[in-house]
Amino acid sequence: RIQSRLQGHAIERFITRCCFGGRGQMLAASGAEDGNVFVWHANSAKPVKVLQGHHASVTAIDWRPGDDHMLATGGDDNTVKIWGLPA
Numbered sequence: 001r002i003q004s005r006l007q008g009h010a011i012e013r014f015i016t017r018c019c020f021g022g023r024g025q026m027l028a029a030s031g032a033e034d035g036n037v038f039v040w041h042a043n044s045a046k047p048v049k050v051l052q053g054h055h056a057s058v059t060a061i062d063w064r065p066g067d068d069h070m071l072a073t074g075g076d077d078n079t080v081k082i083w084g085l086p087a
Contacts, residue, residue, distance in 0.1 A: 006030075008038045008047040021063025021071065022085070029071055031058025037073050039085065053081050 006018075006028060016031035026042045035054035038047045056076035064070035071083040 004042070005045055006038075006040045006047075007045050008040075008050070016058050016061050019062050021068065023068045027085075029061055029063070031061045031073055031075070033057040035075065035077070037061065037071070037081075037083070039071075049085065051081075051083055053083075054079065 013033055018028050018030040020028055027048075028040045028042065029037060031037050031054075035052065035056055035058060037051035037054075037058055039049040039051065040046070041048050051071075051073075054073065054075035054077050058073050058075045060074035062072055064072060069085045071085060072080060073083065074080045
């Protein structure tokens with residue numbers, strides 16, 4: 001049974017896997033082929049934050065263990081970005 005549908009991606013080929021983190025694992029984050037990173041709260045279908053900084057597809061994403069406010073992403077632009085999210 002589907003619990004929630006998250007909106008915001010513009011998809012042509014693929015979406016990077018979704019990962020959960022933040023306080024109480026209440027945030028979901030996913031990268032996209034347009035270089036954006038989308039962050040949703042579990043209670044919202046629309047992104048609460050769109051992070052822009054990659055210049056190609058975001059191909060890897062994960063939360064920093066033990067830190068509810070830090071997210072790392074990697075992209076086809078050969079960069080890794082470390083994002084600090086507000087509390």
